[in-house]
């Protein structure tokens with residue numbers, strides 16, 4: 298969560314002024330940081346969670362053990378639906394996901410709670426692993 302707070306400072310958010318940070322722990326111990334990156338056309342905006350996940354993937358890492366996300370929110374920040382779907386592609390349903398805010402509140406959850414019944418590669422008749 299401390300690293301997610303650091304990553305949040307890099308957010309590029311001229312439109313919403315809503316900074317989000319993420320820290321993704323890979324199975325090999327490497328941590329990938331992410332922030333949200335907005336765009337004048339709005340829809341190309343990338344959330345902090347997906348920035349961290351895509352950074353890891355683009356460097357050859359596909360196995361993860363924990364994610365922390367933080368924003369300056371009343372309640373610990375909930376990931377958007379698009380990010381949940383991207384997480385469903387790569388995260389174990391029980392992998393710990395820590396959601397926090399700047400007040401120091403934090404909840405532990407997982408994809409099985411955040412996106413139950415998700416559409417995955419299993420529904421395409423494909424295997425479990427992302428090798």
Ligand code: THU
Nearest residue numbers: 313315317333344345375376377
């Ligand atoms: N955002 C994230 O980065 N992660 C979330 O989980 C929720 C939303 C970003 C997208 C946009 O830059 C800003 O927050 C407001 O929606």
